[in-house]
Amino acid sequence: MIKLQLADFNIEEETLALRGPFRNTGAAVVFLGTARDFSKGKDIKGLEFEYYPGMAEKSLERLRDRTLKEFDVLDVGIIHRFGKIEIAENIVLIIVVSQHRKEAFKACEFCIDELKRSVPIWKKEFTVDGDVWVEDHP
Amino acid sequence: MVNMIKVLYFASVKEKLGLGSEAFEYKNGLTLSLLITRISEKHPELRTLTATKRFLYAVNQEVSDLSSTLKDGDEVAILPPLSGGN
Numbered sequence: 001m002i003k004l005q006l007a008d009f010n011i012e013e014e015t016l017a018l019r020g021p022f023r024n025t026g027a028a029v030v031f032l033g034t035a036r037d038f039s040k041g042k043d044i045k046g047l048e049f050e051y052y053p054g055m056a057e058k059s060l061e062r063l064r065d066r067t068l069k070e071f072d073v074l075d076v077g078i079i080h081r082f083g084k085i086e087i088a089e090n091i092v093l094i095i096v097v098s099q100h101r102k103e104a105f106k107a108c109e110f111c112i113d114e115l116k117r118s119v120p121i122w123k124k125e126f127t128v129d130g131d132v133w134v135e136d137h138p
Numbered sequence: 139m140v141n142m143i144k145v146l147y148f149a150s151v152k153e154k155l156g157l158g159s160e161a162f163e164y165k166n167g168l169t170l171s172l173l174i175t176r177i178s179e180k181h182p183e184l185r186t187l188t189a190t191k192r193f194l195y196a197v198n199q200e201v202s203d204l205s206s207t208l209k210d211g212d213e214v215a216i217l218p219p220l221s222g223g224n
Contacts, residue, residue: 033223033224035224036224050148051222052217080222091223092224112223115222116220116221119222120217120220121221122218122221123221124149133221134221135150135218136219
Protein backbone atom coordinates (compact mmCIF):
# COMPACT_ATOMS: atom_id res chain seq x y z
CA MET A 1 0.00 0.00 0.00
CA ILE A 2 1.40 3.31 -1.18
CA LYS A 3 -0.39 6.65 -0.91
CA LEU A 4 0.45 10.28 -1.54
CA GLN A 5 -2.41 12.32 -0.20
CA LEU A 6 -3.48 15.78 0.89
CA ALA A 7 -5.73 14.58 3.70
CA ASP A 8 -4.62 13.31 7.09
CA PHE A 9 -4.58 9.56 7.70
CA ASN A 10 -5.97 7.41 10.48
CA ILE A 11 -3.07 5.48 12.02
CA GLU A 12 -5.13 2.75 13.62
CA GLU A 13 -7.31 2.11 10.56
CA GLU A 14 -4.30 1.97 8.25
CA THR A 15 -2.36 -0.30 10.59
CA LEU A 16 -5.21 -2.74 11.10
CA ALA A 17 -5.99 -2.77 7.37
CA LEU A 18 -2.39 -3.64 6.54
CA ARG A 19 -2.10 -6.18 9.32
CA GLY A 20 -5.21 -7.91 8.05
CA PRO A 21 -6.70 -11.07 9.51
CA PHE A 22 -3.60 -13.21 9.08
CA ARG A 23 -2.79 -15.67 11.82
CA ASN A 24 0.94 -15.73 11.12
CA THR A 25 1.47 -12.02 11.90
CA GLY A 26 3.21 -11.29 15.18
CA ALA A 27 4.22 -7.63 14.87
CA ALA A 28 3.32 -4.32 13.27
CA VAL A 29 5.97 -1.60 13.59
CA VAL A 30 4.67 1.88 12.86
CA PHE A 31 6.73 5.00 12.21
CA LEU A 32 4.82 8.27 12.34
CA GLY A 33 6.59 11.47 11.27
CA THR A 34 4.94 14.67 12.51
CA ALA A 35 5.50 18.41 12.09
CA ARG A 36 7.75 19.89 14.79
CA ASP A 37 7.82 23.59 15.68
CA PHE A 38 11.59 24.07 15.51
CA SER A 39 14.41 23.28 13.12
CA LYS A 40 18.08 24.09 13.71
CA GLY A 41 17.26 26.63 16.39
CA LYS A 42 14.59 28.38 14.36
CA ASP A 43 10.89 28.53 15.13
CA ILE A 44 8.79 26.85 12.47
CA LYS A 45 5.25 28.04 11.86
CA GLY A 46 4.23 25.41 9.35
CA LEU A 47 5.36 23.13 6.53
CA GLU A 48 4.54 22.47 2.92
CA PHE A 49 5.40 19.37 0.89
CA GLU A 50 5.67 19.16 -2.88
CA TYR A 51 6.32 16.01 -4.92
CA TYR A 52 7.05 14.98 -8.47
CA PRO A 53 3.79 13.40 -9.67
CA GLY A 54 4.44 10.06 -11.31
CA MET A 55 8.03 9.68 -10.21
CA ALA A 56 7.26 9.95 -6.47
CA GLU A 57 4.65 7.17 -6.69
CA LYS A 58 7.06 4.99 -8.68
CA SER A 59 9.88 5.62 -6.18
CA LEU A 60 7.61 4.70 -3.27
CA GLU A 61 6.49 1.48 -5.00
CA ARG A 62 10.10 0.60 -5.67
CA LEU A 63 11.06 1.32 -2.06
CA ARG A 64 8.23 -0.91 -0.86
CA ASP A 65 9.30 -3.72 -3.21
CA ARG A 66 12.92 -3.40 -2.12
CA THR A 67 11.98 -3.52 1.58
CA LEU A 68 9.86 -6.64 1.02
CA LYS A 69 12.74 -8.28 -0.80
CA GLU A 70 15.54 -7.37 1.60
CA PHE A 71 13.78 -8.03 4.90
CA ASP A 72 11.83 -10.98 6.19
CA VAL A 73 8.55 -9.08 6.53
CA LEU A 74 5.00 -9.74 5.35
CA ASP A 75 3.81 -6.34 4.15
CA VAL A 76 4.81 -2.67 4.01
CA GLY A 77 2.61 0.41 3.75
CA ILE A 78 3.77 3.98 3.14
CA ILE A 79 1.62 7.10 3.25
CA HIS A 80 3.07 10.60 2.70
CA ARG A 81 1.02 13.77 2.77
CA PHE A 82 1.59 16.79 0.54
CA GLY A 83 0.45 20.41 0.60
CA LYS A 84 0.39 22.64 3.66
CA ILE A 85 0.80 20.96 7.04
CA GLU A 86 0.31 22.61 10.40
CA ILE A 87 2.60 22.10 13.39
CA ALA A 88 1.80 18.85 15.25
CA GLU A 89 0.01 17.36 12.24
CA ASN A 90 0.94 14.02 10.68
CA ILE A 91 3.30 13.96 7.70
CA VAL A 92 4.33 10.41 6.96
CA LEU A 93 3.30 6.92 8.09
CA ILE A 94 5.25 3.73 7.55
CA ILE A 95 3.81 0.41 8.64
CA VAL A 96 5.67 -2.88 8.50
CA VAL A 97 4.05 -6.16 9.48
CA SER A 98 5.99 -9.32 10.09
CA GLN A 99 6.04 -12.60 11.92
CA HIS A 100 8.72 -11.37 14.35
CA ARG A 101 9.37 -7.83 15.58
CA LYS A 102 13.10 -7.55 14.93
CA GLU A 103 12.87 -7.65 11.15
CA ALA A 104 9.95 -5.21 11.20
CA PHE A 105 11.95 -2.64 13.23
CA LYS A 106 14.89 -2.93 10.86
CA ALA A 107 12.72 -2.73 7.76
CA CYS A 108 10.82 0.29 9.08
CA GLU A 109 14.03 2.24 9.76
CA PHE A 110 15.41 1.32 6.36
CA CYS A 111 12.20 2.50 4.73
CA ILE A 112 12.13 5.98 6.28
CA ASP A 113 15.88 6.54 5.75
CA GLU A 114 15.61 5.48 2.14
CA LEU A 115 12.44 7.51 1.57
CA LYS A 116 14.29 10.66 2.62
CA ARG A 117 17.17 9.79 0.31
CA SER A 118 15.42 8.64 -2.83
CA VAL A 119 11.81 9.78 -3.14
CA PRO A 120 11.28 13.11 -4.94
CA ILE A 121 9.44 14.96 -2.19
CA TRP A 122 10.49 18.43 -0.98
CA LYS A 123 9.77 20.24 2.25
CA LYS A 124 9.33 23.97 2.74
CA GLU A 125 9.56 25.48 6.21
CA PHE A 126 7.66 28.62 7.09
CA THR A 127 9.75 30.52 9.65
CA VAL A 128 9.60 33.95 11.22
CA ASP A 129 12.55 34.95 8.99
CA GLY A 130 10.85 33.81 5.79
CA ASP A 131 10.10 30.62 3.91
CA VAL A 132 12.83 28.16 2.96
CA TRP A 133 12.97 24.94 0.97
CA VAL A 134 14.97 22.44 3.02
CA GLU A 135 17.86 21.28 0.89
CA ASP A 136 20.17 19.55 3.31
CA HIS A 137 19.67 15.88 3.95
CA PRO A 138 19.46 15.35 7.73
CA MET B 139 14.04 17.95 -37.76
CA VAL B 140 13.55 19.85 -34.53
CA ASN B 141 13.36 17.79 -31.36
CA MET B 142 11.68 18.84 -28.14
CA ILE B 143 12.54 18.14 -24.53
CA LYS B 144 10.17 18.98 -21.73
CA VAL B 145 11.92 20.22 -18.59
CA LEU B 146 10.22 20.16 -15.17
CA TYR B 147 11.16 22.34 -12.22
CA PHE B 148 10.31 21.68 -8.58
CA ALA B 149 10.48 23.31 -5.15
CA SER B 150 13.24 25.96 -4.84
CA VAL B 151 14.00 25.93 -8.57
CA LYS B 152 10.37 26.29 -9.56
CA GLU B 153 10.00 29.15 -7.10
CA LYS B 154 13.19 30.90 -8.23
CA LEU B 155 12.12 30.77 -11.88
CA GLY B 156 8.41 31.29 -11.26
CA LEU B 157 8.01 28.41 -13.71
CA GLY B 158 7.01 24.74 -13.35
CA SER B 159 8.03 23.55 -16.80
CA GLU B 160 9.27 24.68 -20.19
CA ALA B 161 10.22 23.17 -23.53
CA PHE B 162 13.69 23.17 -25.08
CA GLU B 163 14.25 22.63 -28.78
CA TYR B 164 17.36 21.07 -30.27
CA LYS B 165 18.45 19.78 -33.65
CA ASN B 166 21.30 17.36 -33.16
CA GLY B 167 22.25 14.92 -30.42
CA LEU B 168 21.86 16.36 -26.96
CA THR B 169 23.20 15.01 -23.68
CA LEU B 170 21.72 15.74 -20.29
CA SER B 171 24.90 17.63 -19.44
CA LEU B 172 24.53 19.93 -22.46
CA LEU B 173 20.89 20.53 -21.68
CA ILE B 174 21.76 21.56 -18.11
CA THR B 175 24.32 23.99 -19.50
CA ARG B 176 21.67 25.47 -21.80
CA ILE B 177 19.21 25.77 -18.92
CA SER B 178 21.84 27.53 -16.77
CA GLU B 179 22.63 29.92 -19.63
CA LYS B 180 18.99 30.77 -20.06
CA HIS B 181 18.46 31.13 -16.32
CA PRO B 182 21.71 32.43 -14.78
CA GLU B 183 20.06 32.35 -11.35
CA LEU B 184 20.33 28.56 -11.59
CA ARG B 185 24.12 28.44 -11.63
CA THR B 186 23.96 26.41 -8.43
CA LEU B 187 22.68 23.53 -10.56
CA THR B 188 26.08 22.98 -12.03
CA ALA B 189 27.93 24.15 -8.92
CA THR B 190 26.51 21.51 -6.60
CA LYS B 191 26.44 17.77 -7.01
CA ARG B 192 23.51 17.41 -4.69
CA PHE B 193 21.08 18.20 -7.46
CA LEU B 194 19.81 15.12 -9.25
CA TYR B 195 18.42 14.90 -12.75
CA ALA B 196 15.73 12.54 -13.95
CA VAL B 197 15.02 11.51 -17.53
CA ASN B 198 11.53 10.08 -17.98
CA GLN B 199 11.22 9.80 -14.19
CA GLU B 200 14.45 7.82 -13.67
CA VAL B 201 17.50 9.41 -12.04
CA SER B 202 20.09 9.63 -14.83
CA ASP B 203 23.77 10.36 -15.47
CA LEU B 204 24.80 13.64 -17.00
CA SER B 205 26.26 11.70 -19.91
CA SER B 206 22.83 10.29 -20.93
CA THR B 207 21.74 11.07 -24.46
CA LEU B 208 18.32 12.62 -24.80
CA LYS B 209 15.74 11.88 -27.45
CA ASP B 210 12.73 13.67 -28.84
CA GLY B 211 9.87 13.88 -26.36
CA ASP B 212 11.93 13.08 -23.25
CA GLU B 213 10.82 14.50 -19.93
CA VAL B 214 13.74 15.87 -17.92
CA ALA B 215 13.31 16.93 -14.31
CA ILE B 216 15.66 18.96 -12.18
CA LEU B 217 15.49 17.59 -8.65
CA PRO B 218 16.71 19.83 -5.84
CA PRO B 219 18.13 17.97 -2.79
CA LEU B 220 15.33 15.79 -1.40
CA SER B 221 13.72 16.39 1.98
CA GLY B 222 10.61 14.27 2.32
CA GLY B 223 9.70 12.23 5.36
CA ASN B 224 10.43 13.52 8.84
